[in-house]
Amino acid sequence: MLLSPERLAAQLERDGPKPVYVLFGEEPLQLVEAADRIRAATQRAGIRERLRYDVESGFDWQALLASSANLSLFAERRLVEIHLPGKKPDKTGAAVISELAARDASEDVLLVTAGNLERTEQQAAWFKACDGRGVVVACKPLDPPTFKRWIGERAAGLGKRLSPEATELIAIRAEGNLLAAAQELDKLALMSDAADIDEATALAAVSDNARYDLFKLVDVAVAGDTAKALRMVRGLAEEGTEPVMIGWALNRELRTLAEMAVEIARGDSAENAMQRHKVWGNRQGMVRRLLARYTAPALVALLRDSIQADWVVKGARSGNAWDELECLVLALAGGPRLRPAPGRPARTRGA
Numbered sequence: 189m190l191l192s193p194e195r196l197a198a199q200l201e202r203d204g205p206k207p208v209y210v211l212f213g214e215e216p217l218q219l220v221e222a223a224d225r226i227r228a229a230t231q232r233a234g235i236r237e238r239l240r241y242d243v244e245s246g247f248d249w250q251a252l253l254a255s256s257a258n259l260s261l262f263a264e265r266r267l268v269e270i271h272l273p274g275k276k277p278d279k280t281g282a283a284v285i286s287e288l289a290a291r292d293a294s295e296d297v298l299l300v301t302a303g304n305l306e307r308t309e310q311q312a313a314w315f316k317a318c319d320g321r322g323v324v325v326a327c328k329p330l331d332p333p334t335f336k337r338w339i340g341e342r343a344a345g346l347g348k349r350l351s352p353e354a355t356e357l358i359a360i361r362a363e364g365n366l367l368a369a370a371q372e373l374d375k376l377a378l379m380s381d382a383a384d385i386d387e388a389t390a391l392a393a394v395s396d397n398a399r400y401d402l403f404k405l406v407d408v409a410v411a412g413d414t415a416k417a418l419r420m421v422r423g424l425a426e427e428g429t430e431p432v433m434i435g436w437a438l439n440r441e442l443r444t445l446a447e448m449a450v451e452i453a454r455g456d457s458a459e460n461a462m463q464r465h466k467v468w469g470n471r472q473g474m475v476r477r478l479l480a481r482y483t484a485p486a487l488v489a490l491l492r493d494s495i496q497a498d499w500v501v502k503g504a505r506s507g508n509a510w511d512e513l514e515c516l517v518l519a520l521a522g523g524p525r526l527r528p529a530p531g532r533p534a535r536t537r538g539a
Contacts, residue, residue: 189206189319189322189323189324190319190323190324190325190326191323191324191325192325192326193215193218193221193222193325193327196222196225196226196323196325197225199323200225200226200228200229204229204232204233205226205229205230205233205235205297206297206321206322206323207289207294207296207297207298207321207322208289208297208298208299208300208318208321208322208323209226209297209298209299209300209318209322209323209324209325210300210301210302210315210318210319210322210323210324210325211223211226211299211300211301211302211325211327212301212302212303212304212305212324212325212326212327213303213304213305213325213326213327213328214303214304214327214328214329215327215328215329215330215366216327216366216367217366217367217370218325218327218366219301219327222325222327223269223299223301226267226297226299227267230265230267230297233265234265235264235265235266235267235297236264237264237265237266237267238266238267238269239255239256239266239267239268239269240269240271241268241269241270241271242271242273243270243271243272243273243277243281244273247281249280249281249283249284250280250284252270252284253284253287253288256268256288256296265295265296265297266296266297267296267297267299268288268296268297268298268299269299269300269301270285270298270299270300270301271301272300272301272302272303273303274302274303276302276305276309276312277302277314281314282312282313282314283314285298285300285314285317285318286313286314286317289314289317289318289320289321289322290317290321298318298322300318329364330364330366332359332364335359335362335364335366335369336355336356336359338366338369339355339358339359339362339369339373340355342369342370342373343355343373343376343385346373346374346376346377347377347383348373348376348377348380348382348383348384348385349383349384349385350385350390351384351385351386351387353386353387353390353440354385354386354387354389354390356387357387357390357391357436358372358373358376358390360432360433360436361430361432361433363432372393375393376389376390376393379392379393380393388403391403402424402429402433402434402437403437404420405417405420405421405424405434405437405517406437406438406441407471407474408420408521409438409517409520409521410441410445410471410474410475410478410520410521411474411477411521412474412477412478412481412521412522413521414518414521414522414523417517417518417520417521418514418517418518418521421434421510421513421514421517422514425510431501431509431510431513432498432501432502434513435494435497435498435501435509435512435513436498438494438497438513438516438517438520439491439494439495439497439498441520442487442490442491442494442520443491443494444465444467445475445478445479445482445487445491446484446487446488446490446491447465448461448462448464448465448475448479449479449482449483449484449487449488450484450488451464452479452484453483453484458476458479458480461479462475462476481522490516490519490520493515493516493519494516496512497509497512497513497515497516500512501513
C-alpha cells in the first residue's frame with residue numbers, strides 16, 4: 189500500500205500499525221516525522237521493545253536475521269528498525285528484508301528507512317514483499333502549490349493563520365525545504381502571540397538581521413532618496429541579509445505599483461487604485477508622488493527588470509545578485525535605469 193506522508197497518520201489512527209513499513213525518499217523532515225508517527229503508534233499498540241540496526245559497510249545481515257528471530261525475554265512484540273544509509277540494500281540485505289517481511293507468524297513490526305529509491309528498485313523482490321505486507325511511504329520534495337499548502341497546514345497546527353503573502357514569504361525563504369520552513373514557523377509561533385499572521389509579522393520573525401529594514405529600504409526607494417536607498421542596500425549586504433529577501437520585497441512592490449499605474453492609465457484615480465491595493469495611509473503620499481513620476485510602461489519595464497534580477501539572485505541566470513539589486517533600487521528611486529556589467533564576480537561580504 190503506497191501512501192503519502194500526509195495520509196500515514198490517518199492510516200495509523202484507523203488501522204493501528206501494519207506488520208511492515210518502508211519509508212524512502214529525499215525529504216528528510218518527512219522521513220523523520222513519518223518514523224516518529226510509526227513509533228508512537230507502536231507504543232500505543234503496546235509494543236515496548238525496539239531493535240535498531242544501522243546498516244554500514246560490512247554489516248552482518250545474518251546476525252540481524254538471527255537476532256530478530258530470537259524471542260524477547262517476555263515474548264513481547266517488537267519494533268525492528270533497519271536504517272539503510274544508501275538508496276538500497278545489497279543482495280544479502282534484500283534477501284534478509286524479504287524474509288523478515290514474509291514472516292506470517294511474527295507479531296513484530298518491521299520498519300525500513302532508505303534514501304531515494306529509483307523506480308527499478310521499487311520493482312525489486314524485497315520492496316514488493318514489504319509492500320505486500322504493509323505500507324510504503326514516499327517522502328518526496330513538494331511542488332510549489334503543495335509546499336505552500338503544507339506551510340499553511342503546519343502553521344494551523346501551531347495555532348496560526350497565515351495570510352497568502354506571509355505564506356509566500358516563508359515559501360520563498362525556505363526554497364522548498366520543509367525542515368527550513370518548519371523552523372521558520374516554529375520561530376514565528378514563539379515570537380508572535382497573534383493568531384493571524386500578515387507578511388510584516390512574518391518578515392519580522394524570519395529575518396535574522398534585516399527585521400523591518402527591507403520595508404524601510406522599499407519606502408526610501410519609493411520616496412525617491414537614491415543616495416540613502418543605495419546606502420541601505422549596501423548595508424544590508426554587509427549585514428549578511430539574503431539577497432532573495434530583498435529581491436522578493438522589490439518585486440512585490442513593483443508588481444503592485446505597475447498594476448496601479450496601468451489602472452490609472454485606464455482612467456481610474458490614484459486614490460481608488462491605492463485603496464484597491466490596500467496601500468497603508470502613511471505610505472499613500474509617497475506612492476502617489478511615485479505614480480505621478482512614472483508612466484505605466486516605465487513601471488512595467490522595472491517590473492521586468494525585477495524578474496530578471498530574481499533569476500540572477502536564485503542562480504537561474506548568470507550575473508552578480510547585488511549589482512542587480514542596486515541597479516533596481518536606483519531605478520525605483522528615480523535614478524537612471526542601468527544594467528549590470530556582465531561577467532562580474534559575486535561580491536563577498538566586506539568587499
